[in-house]
Amino acid sequence: MKTSLLKFIFILTAVFYSAATYAENGYDLWLRKGPAKPVKVVVSGKKSAILDAAKQELTEFWQGTPNATIQLVVKADKSLKTDGFKINGNVITAGNDAGVLYGVYDMLRRMASGQSTDNVLSNPSYQRRVLNHWDNPTGNIEHGFAGKSIFWRNEKDSVTVNAGDLSRWKDYARLNASIGINGAVINNVNAQPMMLSAPYLKKYAAIAAAVRPYGMKIYMAPNFASPIRQGGLKTADPLDPEVIKYWQAKAKEIYALIPDFGGFLIKANSEGQPGPQDYKRTHVDGANMLADALKPYGGIVMWRAFVYAPNDPDRAKQAVQEFMPFDGQFRDNVIIQVKNGPVDFQPREPFSPLFGAMKKTSVMPEFQIMQEYLGQAKHLVFLSTMWEECLKSDTYQMGAGSTVGKVTDGSVYPQKYTAIAGVSNIGLDSNWTAHPFAAANWYAFGRLGWDNTLTSAQIADEWLKLTFAPVTDEGKAAMAGKNWDAGFLAPVKKMMLDSREAAVNYMMPLGLHHQFSAYDHYGPGSWYAPARTRADWTPPYYHKADKQGIGFNRTETGTDAVSQYHEPLSSTFSSLENVPEMYLLWFQHVPWTYKMKSGRTLWDELCIKYDTGVKQVRQFQVVWDMAQPFVDKERFENVQSRLRIHARDAQVWKDGSILYFQTFSGMPIPYEVERPVRDLSYIQSVAPASIK
C-alpha cells in the first residue's frame, strides 16, 4: 500500500480509535439478533415442527417493515427440487417444509445483506449436504481445534443427555439449516464399534430428535469390523451370511429409533481401518452389502475413496487405481466420497481424477472445513476460494465444461443421490470454531453445498455482513458516523479472498504438498523422514528435492499420474511449458535454475513465494488493526491475537522451508527476500508449533 494512502487511512481511522465497546460473545455467529420488529406470519401447510421453527425464526429475527405479513406456503411446484424455494416479495413457497425453512433463512439473509427478495428461485445443488464430525466417543475431536465434541462427553458419560446439550444441538441445527446443511455424521470415520451399541443408538436418537425440527438428518460412521467387535461374530466378511444379518438387524434397530436416519459413512481399508479387503472382498462387496441393509429404509452409504498403500510409488494415483475397475457395480444408494484432491486436503492440489472419471457411479466431494493442513485455528484462511477452485475445475470428462461441480451434482451424470460432505470444525468453544473467521468456512461449505456456482466473493460478503455489521442498538450506535462498507467490509473481504493463496505461498507454493512436520500437520517439516516411517507419510516422498531440482515427476517419464486426467489436462500437466505454475512441482521435477514465467529461476521464485506469503499475512494484520473501530472488543482481540501467531508461524514456514531446500539448491536466497530469523537446525530440533 502506498504510504500516502496509508497516511490518509491512518488519519481517517485515528479519529475513531478505541475499539467499539458493544458486546458480542461470538456464539451467534451469522445469526445475530437485533431487537425484533413486529411481523405477522401466515403459514399455509400442514402443521409441523419444521414449519413452526420457520415461523419462529422469522418472528424472532424480523428487521423488515414493521407489521408486515409474510406468507409461508408449502405447495408442489415443478420448478422446485426437494428443499428448493421461491421468494416473491412477502411470499415464500416451497415443495416441502424444509424448503420453507430455507426460504425463511434466505429471506432474512437477503434483507440483512442488501439483496433483492423479488423473483428468487433457489434449488440446492446437492440433495445431501452433510457435515462429517471427526468426534470420538471420548469427547476428543481428531484434528479438532475448537474444544471438545458437542455430541460426546467422554466414554463413560458419552450417552447421557442434559439440557445444555439440547440447547447447543438446537442452535447447531439452526446454524446449519440457515445455510442449507441437512445432515451430519456425528462420529469419527476412524470409528469405534461401540457406536452401534444400544446406549449409543439411544443417544443418536436424542440428537436426531434435537436437530429434526431444522430439517437435519443424522448419519453414523460405523466401524466395518463391528460384527466382530460389537456383535461378537467371528468375522466381518461382507459376504458372510451372519455378517449380513448383523447389519440388517442393526439397520432395523436404528430405524426403529430414528425413522429418518440418513445412513452410513465408511472409511474402510484406509490408514489401518478394517474393511472388506481384510477378507479378500472388494469395496463393492462391502459397500453394497451395507447399502442393501439400509435400502428398505431409504438410507445411503457414503464410501470413502481415501485409500492408499504404504509402498506405492505414487499415493496420488491409488484412488483411481482401486475404484475405477468397479465403476457401475455399486448399488444406487452408494455414493463414493472423494476428497477434493488426490492426496489429502493439502493447501493446494489439482482435483482428484476420480471426479468425472466414474461415470456410472455416484460420486460426492469431501471438503475439509477444519483447517487440519491450513493453519488449524491459528491461521486466518478462508477456504471458500479453494473449494470454488475445485468445484469449477474442468474435468473435460464429458467435454469442456464438465466441472467437478457438474459431474457431482447430477447435471452431467444421472445419480439417484447427490451429496457433498464437509469435515466439521465445530467444537464446544463458546464461539464454536475458536478462530472467529473459521466460522466463515463452515458458512461457505453450507452455501456452496446449496449452490456450487456461488462465488467466494459473494459468500464472504454475506458472511461479513451477517457476522459483523451492527444489529443491536448498541452496535449501531458504536458505528455512528463511520463508513462500514469502506472501512471494514471492503478491506476485510479482500483479506479473506487473498488468505488461502497467502497460505499456499508461505506453506507450499508452486505445487508443493504435504510438507508438514509429522508432529501435528501444523508447522513446516520438509526434512521429516525418520527411519522406519512409511515413506508416504514423510515430506521427502512428495518434494523429491535433490541437487538438480525439486518436484514430483508425475508425467509419463515418472509415475504417469497425468494419464489419470482427461485430455487436454493430461498433456497440459505433462508439459513443463504448459502446466500451470501453481501445479508445477506437483507434476514435474524441475531444475533449480529453470526459468519461470516471471523470468526468475525456480529457486528464486520459490523463495519469493514464501516471502510473499509472510508479507501478505503481515498486511492482513494491518487490515485487521485498521478495522478495530468497527469490531467489538472481544472478537477484535481474538482475531488480532491469532493473526499475530499467524504472522509469526508463516515466518517459521518460510524460514524452515527455504533453509532446508537451500541445502539442495546451494543457491543464495534472493536479497529482496527477508532473511531467516532462525537456523534450520533449530527449527528441525523442535516441533515447529512450539516456536513462540
Added chain:
Amino acid sequence: MKTSLLKFIFILTAVFYSAATYAENGYDLWLRKGPAKPVKVVVSGKKSAILDAAKQELTEFWQGTPNATIQLVVKADKSLKTDGFKINGNVITAGNDAGVLYGVYDMLRRMASGQSTDNVLSNPSYQRRVLNHWDNPTGNIEHGFAGKSIFWRNEKDSVTVNAGDLSRWKDYARLNASIGINGAVINNVNAQPMMLSAPYLKKYAAIAAAVRPYGMKIYMAPNFASPIRQGGLKTADPLDPEVIKYWQAKAKEIYALIPDFGGFLIKANSEGQPGPQDYKRTHVDGANMLADALKPYGGIVMWRAFVYAPNDPDRAKQAVQEFMPFDGQFRDNVIIQVKNGPVDFQPREPFSPLFGAMKKTSVMPEFQIMQEYLGQAKHLVFLSTMWEECLKSDTYQMGAGSTVGKVTDGSVYPQKYTAIAGVSNIGLDSNWTAHPFAAANWYAFGRLGWDNTLTSAQIADEWLKLTFAPVTDEGKAAMAGKNWDAGFLAPVKKMMLDSREAAVNYMMPLGLHHQFSAYDHYGPGSWYAPARTRADWTPPYYHKADKQGIGFNRTETGTDAVSQYHEPLSSTFSSLENVPEMYLLWFQHVPWTYKMKSGRTLWDELCIKYDTGVKQVRQFQVVWDMAQPFVDKERFENVQSRLRIHARDAQVWKDGSILYFQTFSGMPIPYEVERPVRDLSYIQSVAPASIK
C-alpha cells in the same frame, strides 16, 4: 536499497556464491598471520623481554619488502610521552621498550591497512589503558558471554597454572599490546576476600609474569572488607590502625611478588559491596588509606563512582551528589572511575555529569566492552560509536571544547595519572568473544584508549581489514577476482557504524533507558516491577509512562538533574524545544501527542523508531549474506546465525515495548509499522530470552 541495485549486486555475487572455503578458526582475531617474508630487525636498546617480543612479532608478521631492515630504537625524545613512538620509514623510535613494541604493532597495522608509515608520531591519550575483568574465582564471569574465565578455573583449582594457561595469557597479552592496552584488573569488582590470600597472590604473580613481556601490568579488585574476611580483623574501618597496617602489609606482600603491580580497583558501598561508609567514613577516607598503602610502590587506586541509594528519587544524580563534595581531597594516586553515563552502561545515556565537574580530582572513564545491556553476544553492536559519542561530548566545564576526552586525558586538568577502563568481553571461547564482531569492541576500546580522537569509521576500517582481509595464500586464492573493498569492506563497515543506533532504536529510543527484563538485562521488560523490588531496579522507575505521556522529568520541575550539567547544557536539556531528541525522554516527561521534529506525534515517532531498528537489523542480515563470498565458512556461519537471533530478538523488543506503552497511550500503532507477532501477555509471561 533500490531494487535495481539489489539486482545488480545479486548478479554480481551469485557468480561467487558458495562460501569461501579456506579455514579461519577465529582465534587470531586481528593478529592473523600470512606466510612471513624475511626481514632483518636491528635493536638499539638494552636487551629486554619486551624488545625481544617486539622483534619476534615483527619477524613473524612481516609482509613488507623481503629482506628489509627495520630498526627498533629506544631513545629519549621530548615529543614522546611514555609508551609513545615514532615511525619513519623503517625506523621505529620510542622512549621506552613498550613504546617500541607499540610502534611495531602500529607499523604492521599500517602496512596491513594501507596507511602511511612515514612521519608517524603517536602518543597515548591515557597512561593506564586497563581492562576490567568481571571474573570470579569460580571461573564464572559476571555477565560473561564468551565462556569461562581465562584466569580462574574454579575455587578449588583456581590457583593452579598449566601450559595451556600460559599460552592463552601470552596471546591475550599480545592482542592487548597490539592495540595499546597495558593493564588488566583480573578479578571481579564484586570481589572475593580470598584474592588477597597467598595462593591467589602467587597466581597473580604467574599471570603478571606471563603478560609482562608485552608491557602489561596486573591490577586487583580487592574486597574492601578483606581485613575482616581475609585478615581476621574485627573491622575494615579505613581509619583503624590495624586495618591500615593490614593493607600496608598486603601491599608489601604483593609488590614482593609482583614488582610492577598496577594497583587496586575498588567498588565500595555500591550494590551491597562493603566500603568505608559502613564505618561512617567517606570515599576519601577509604580511597586515600589504600592509596597511601600503594604509594611507596607506585601503585594507584581506581575508585568507582558507581554508587546509588535504593530510595533516591533519581539514581542518575547520586554520583555527583556523593563525590563532588570531596573534589580536591583525594590523593594524587587515586583516580575516580566513572561510567560513561550517569545510570549504567545503557544503550544511550548522556555523559555522566561528573566528567569535567571534578576539577581537582583525577577522573577516568569506564566503558563496558561486554555488551551486558546491548544484546550480549547475540547482537552485532559496534560500541565504538557510543564511546566516541561520549568522549567527544562537550562538558563546557572549562569553556566550549572541554570534551569528556579532554577533561580526562590530562589536556584540560593536570592529573598525575590518567587512565581509561573497559569491562572485558573476553572468555575461554576459542574465538575469545563468542560473537566474532564483539572482538571489534575489544579492539575499539584499545584504540580509543590510545587515541581518544580516533573516529569509529577508522577503527572499523582497520579492524575489518585486519580481521577479514585475506592473509594466507589459501585465503588470497579464495578472493581471486573479487572486489573485497566494494563487496565486503564498505557495506560491512557501514553495518558496524549503524549498529549501535539500530540497537538504540529497537531497544530504547528517544532517551528511554533501563527497560530490561530483570531476568538477564537482555530482553524487554518495561513492565517489570514485582512487589518488594527496589524501585530503581525496575523499568517503570525510568520510563514513568502514564496516560498523559512518557519520560523522566529531570528538569527543574522534576528531579533537576539538569542542574548537574554546565551551561548551556543545563538549559538545553531543560528545554522541551531544544533538548536533542535522542535524550528527550531521559530529561523530560512528554505528552504522547507532542509534535516531534518529524511532524509526527511522540507516540508515532516512538513506534517508528522501534520498527526502524528491526528493519535495520534485517538489513544487516542482507549485508552479511551478501558478504558470504568474502568470508570463511566458520566465521560466516557464526555471524549469520547470531544475526538471525539478533533480528528475531529485535522484533521481541519492538513488540513488547510498543504493546506495553500502548496500554498507556491508548493510541493505534501507526500502520506503516509492522504489526507485533506476539501478544503482550505472552511476552510478559516468559523470560524474553526464552522466546525462540
